Amino acid sequence: MTIFQFPKDFRWGTATASYQIEGAAQEGGRGVSIWDTFARTPGKVFNGDNGDVACDSYHRYEEDIELMKKLGINTYRFSIAWPRIIPDGDGEINREGLDFYVRFVDALLEAGIEPFLTLYHWDLPQTLEDDGGWGNRRTVDAFVKYAEVIFKEFSGKINFWLTFNEPWCIAFLSNMLGIHAPGNKDLQTAINVAHGLLVAHGKAVQSFRRLGITGQIGIAPNVCWAEPYSKSPEDQAACDRSIALNTDWFLDPIYKGSYPQFLVDWFAEAGATVPIQDGDMEIISEPIDLLGINYYTMGINRFNPEAGVLQSEELNMGLIKTDIGWPVESRGLYEFMHYLQKYGNVDVYITENGACINDDLENGKINDDRRISYYEQHLAQIHRIINDGINLKGYMAWSLMDNFEWAEGYRMRFGLVHVDYRSLVRTPKESFYWYQNVIKNNWLEIRN
């Protein structure tokens, strides 16, 4: 038996997102988001699933908070649906939508749970996408208007703020690969989206400072850690490109005020350029207070000129995989956190980490041992990272409950709590009780 003791002020939490859990898509004055549109486009989402009902957390959030209290978390990461606040994107404020989140945040605080808010977790008002989306400065200005409404409403109640969740997914997964909403498949569009969201991030941080909003603000990139298949420079360079597109492409502008030149040059070869306007980089590099890091898996990559715009191919190395097909390899989290130190020993929270394990109910229980094993491995690496002196301040498991997993619909389950999507009955899995014990003890026991 090995015991890993965590720091006494370490934050333990779980994470969700508005479109994935709320449902009530046509209630409370909510407007249409790009995910409502994308999910209704034939062939985009498995089984034609959508977020119309999801986990019905819009109506069941008090039940969800009871589960959080039972779990013992002190931090809960969630997102606000922009289309509930300003339904057409940049017009009138929908007070009914704002009041829903006021009730929710007050209930979290009443339960002694710290709200950890993501302003944008992918549900862009469709009206803005129709007018060019993140590549149009109208959307940038609309985001700042939306953010300022939330800042003013929740200053003093919320102390942890994230502008964007997984900017690589927003820009490249959704606009170069076309796998997520809005489904574009164009490199220049993706680069325009990435730049637009970065300018929006910077302007929102400037507003946050100007308005004197309480707490700390940052952004939550998702990690792509990759190690070379061989010692060849070509394989290492392929890994460098993959890692940098998820991380450096966004964090270099924020922390250094410029894009990583080797990738700018790489994209120029492909005929794509960054639409930088005067003053943009100064705006983007407005200092932030924290980083959220989302880690799921890592790859062994090699150079392959046929492997997409980055010419970086991830190989199947025969590792154990989760049910969504991602290799279970916690070592990448440790390696990435040391890679991240090039931006300084900044305050970091793991804002997403978890396993897609599709175990179902058996005799009223869900024996998701594979999820427990995944968490054991990753929390052991978290302890190792802290022990190395890295400022890792907290951990939020993805996810509190099974939910709408984007293009995979409801077939892929990441939750510590099982959701029956017909009855909406929530059932804590064995991993819930395992995590409950880790939180209660504030230590991890690795079984022999």
Ligand SMILES: CCOCCOc1ccc(-c2cn(C[C@@H]3NC[C@@H](O)[C@H]3O)nn2)cc1
């Ligand atoms: C076949 C080619 O494939 C290219 C990569 O395609 C993907 C798809 C999906 C992801 C992905 C999904 N998640 C989990 C979510 N994070 C945010 C939260 O909302 C979770 O639901 N993280 N990354 C990455 C890459």
